[in-house]
Amino acid sequence: MAEPLIRMDGVHVAYNGDIMVLQGIDLDISRGQVTGIIGPNGAGKSTVLKTIFGLLQVKSGSLSLNGRDISRLKAHERALEGIAFVPQNRATFADLSVEDNLLLGCWPFRRDKARIARALESVYARFPILKEKRRDMARSMSGGQQRFVEIARALIVEPDVILLDEPTAMIAPKISKEIYALIRQLADDGATVVLVDQNVRQCVNVSDRLYVLELGRNKAQGSRDDFASDTQLRDLVAEWVNYKIDH
Numbered sequence: 257m258a259e260p261l262i263r264m265d266g267v268h269v270a271y272n273g274d275i276m277v278l279q280g281i282d283l284d285i286s287r288g289q290v291t292g293i294i295g296p297n298g299a300g301k302s303t304v305l306k307t308i309f310g311l312l313q314v315k316s317g318s319l320s321l322n323g324r325d326i327s328r329l330k331a332h333e334r335a336l337e338g339i340a341f342v343p344q345n346r347a348t349f350a351d352l353s354v355e356d357n358l359l360l361g362c363w364p365f366r367r368d369k370a371r372i373a374r375a376l377e378s379v380y381a382r383f384p385i386l387k388e389k390r391r392d393m394a395r396s397m398s399g400g401q402q403r404f405v406e407i408a409r410a411l412i413v414e415p416d417v418i419l420l421d422e423p424t425a426m427i428a429p430k431i432s433k434e435i436y437a438l439i440r441q442l443a444d445d446g447a448t449v450v451l452v453d454q455n456v457r458q459c460v461n462v463s464d465r466l467y468v469l470e471l472g473r474n475k476a477q478g479s480r481d482d483f484a485s486d487t488q489l490r491d492l493v494a495e496w497v498n499y500k501i502d503h
């Protein structure tokens with residue numbers, strides 16, 4: 257089997273030094289796939305993404321990208337290595353135009369005007385609404401449109417992997433649907449996506465592979481088909497979300 261793009265092996269992470277939130281997480285993120293991470297509240301899903309991006313330190317265990325240990329790299333160094341993160345909380349600059357928000361994402365190649373022009377053109381092709389509203393202040397956009405700005409700003413550096421933390425939380429159903437279609441399209445275009453989602457049904461539908469976490473540990477894992485066909489996995493998920501996966 258090909259080496260995963262990202263591998264977590266026995267990762268422990270603590271908040272405030274001693275509250276151990278991840279207690280030996282193992283995770284393989286394959287290239288060009290959507291890997292979904294699900295689990296009840298407080299399972300450690302967001303913590304996993306923050307750890308991959310470098311906002312939290314690995315206390316023990318290993319974290320590698322392309323077979324190279326990245327656990328000591330700072331977040332901005334990981335960004336330069338091709339990791340992008342879209343956090344759960346709103347992260348647009350409300351008083352900047354849509355285009356200025358996107359230009360902030362171009363910081364790593366800020367002196368390369370031709371690349372900036374190409375990068376903008378490429379995200380505008382993917383998000384026509386952002387082109388149409390490029391001169392508008394971010395604050396004038398709907399919550400869903402601002403989510404597009406955040407995702408587009410992360411994509412503008414053409415990352416190898418994009419970490420998405422609950423991208424459709426509090427977003428209207430129509431735009432949520434577009435976001436899931438975009439996630440699938442990104443992976444089909446060769447990008448690697450890690451998706452943390454409370455919306456289990458959508459997460460299972462869009463993911464190639466899924467991990468279930470519980471109380472900072474791995475609880476189960478499998479392909480989308482495993483989750484649809486394996487009664488034990490179905491029942492496990494149904495148990496904590498009172499939800500049945502389509503099969």
Ligand SMILES: Nc1ncnc2c1ncn2[C@@H]1O[C@H](COP(=O)(O)OP(=O)(O)OP(=O)(O)O)[C@@H](O)[C@H]1O
Nearest residue numbers: 271272275277295296297298299300301302303304
């Ligand atoms: N800044 C923090 N300081 C201390 N503990 C924290 C902090 N952030 C999160 N935690 C704790 O770490 C645990 C895992 O939190 P995390 O946000 O990763 O879970 P989650 O699976 O993403 O859950 P949710 O779906 O509720 O966001 C929880 O017990 C939470 O209370």
